[in-house]
Amino acid sequence: MGCFPCFDSRMGEEEEEELYYGKGGARGGGNGGGALSAAAAAASSSSGVGGGGWEGTSTAAPRVEKISAGARGRGNATVKKELSALKDANGNVISAQTFTFRQLAAATRNFREECFIGEGGFGRVYKGRLDGTGQIVAIKQLNRDGTQGNKEFLVEVLMLSLLHHQNLVNLVGYCADGDQRLLVYEYMPLGSLEDHLHDLPPDKVPLDWNTRMKIAAGAAKGLEYLHDKAQPPVIYRDFKSSNILLGEDFHPKLSDFGLAKLGPVGDKSHVSTRVMGTYGYCAPEYAMTGQLTVKSDVYSFGVVLLELITGRKAIDSTRPHVEQNLVSWARPLFNDRRKLPKMADPGLEGRYPMRGLYQALAVASMCIQSEAASRPLIADVVTALSYLASQKYDPNTTPSSKKAGGGEAGRALSRNDEAGSSGHKSPSSKDSPREQQLPGILNDRERMVAEAKMWGENWREKRRAAATTSSNAQVSLDSPTETG
Template identity: 80%
Template structure:
């Protein structure tokens, strides 16, 4: 549930955590957004290079919108503007006339699974965390009992749209694009784990929450379930189990103990989906194949079966060595013991390497395939 940029003392972290706990209690009783129009105030206890010299921090440039503005932008939330629907509510495509920008507008379903607390968390987090692989929040609406979030429009939809819900005529994701998306999503997660201070546990990593922009550039979205990670000598944070079945790490699902490695497990499931084309949970399959991780674990032990795990939609157009390496990364991420999983920075290193090795289906070769993962290519001397 954190949203803190990269600097901050331990005293700052304690103050911030108390403030967050207080907000969780108050949030069900009061309007969660009480700020000046167009701005969100930064916590005065936070250290930031943007703070003014007299100690008063500046404001966060998250715009506020009236409900009427957003109704106009979506033509009164017409069905043809509907992009999709999730736990938060419906998402519409709209145009903000005053700035002539296409946006995505997410409207809270007052009877839905998520509520005011998740709305507040998302506004605060995305107002203060910024990275090329995190979706950009433009603003919000908190008119009366209306709760809406306004994001940049991601023209290619979600990763799920391209892996599992493929519409007729839509281009299949090739191997190079899959590795590019995987590496970018991992970098977004690395920012939350390693650059934010206190670290942020995303807690809801899945294909439908990875949005794609032009050139299949991935961005993590939907931060309503995010939590501040453990700080100091703490090894985990305890919380009620939330997330999506099939993506939750086993130790979190059983004990409610949440760590950064819980996110790594979820990422491993997503990576497996990208490699195999299978869903995390697919009840249409036979009993032994409904759970993706349970199906994959015995196959990880026999390298001769790796080719059986490749998505049939790839039609054999992938590098054998790249497939083995990608499956090895996924296997490490979904290990049952959390301490056996890699940190996300190591995952980024491995996937960035794989994404850099462009597969050419015409020549059936991988460029620089002699190099080991993580080995930088040598530059030629003049």
């Protein structure tokens, strides 16, 4: 990945304005056409534990515009003025629920240590219970010593008040009393993905293969919503395992939108901004030049996908020097098929499908390409990973050897080398989707990604056909991981 320049992990002053508010767009299937979506209305209420995950159908994402320059002010009146300016498509004022500092102090028992559940670059997070409703929430208290507290606070509130998807965390409300800045989210009971991948206690069971692919597909769908549904696109800019929160049944949601930024529009290819983010996850072209595109997020996604597959951290100073940077360690291994099984997380203990491992590594490899233009669109990543997540692996029926190159793994590698393929079954196999011969000019990694995408598309076509031929069949046209 090369050497990156030093950059802050918190919001800094930038050359151009980057705070935004917008107009709520219409939601597909809802009454009232351009009315504010039910998800945004739900965000301003406090009914239901955790705020309730948004499980709606298709969405027409809100149109997002720049906020006024006054957002740079640090006064409480300025913050409240900017938040009160948030309107829907019909001009009606909308906002998340407002809380007093006294209410949130009571919810966290005066921010006691036993309620503390984590800390990020912007502040400490506490678990709380709201009086009256009994709703369980996560309350983030922004660090008042931060130089850009109001700025990050406004971005978070405004973005999450406008953007709603089942793979984005719900904002319940906020507090802007005096110099206090607190954000109230739905509570995600399983913590972050990082909690389940790294530094596990001896009694904690590592995530199994099916759960890892489910999380990867769901997180990719969250990015797809930001990149392809929001107008203009939203660049997340801080995609990492600690920002992927997990709900019941390991349902993933993206959180912490303080660094989110609107993407390029019209004939612009990128937006230029000060480099912000987390070392190890930033795309090289962004880290070196400050030029930001949606492909910058795709790179960061590739790093997280590698974390899911390998169980390694993006940056791990406890490993030998050549292995400390996950991307730098992985790239040479992609060129030798015999070494691919060695990249699997030892915590899986060999319980993973060899073909699925190859395809997941292929997707990760394409996402972390040095050149942004060589990386796939997030929509293609979603298609490939949705298919992989739908192929449930049963370790009891398809055992894989713990030793790379031995047993079933060795036989699979042998077949792959002979066929020059990614390890999938022949086109005549009855239990695999229709497969086609791909152009010989594609290298192995490109071919594996193309195959995974093609299988996913063919699988969806079969689902659609089944839905239209059976009047009683209620078959989702999306993948079974749509809610995970």
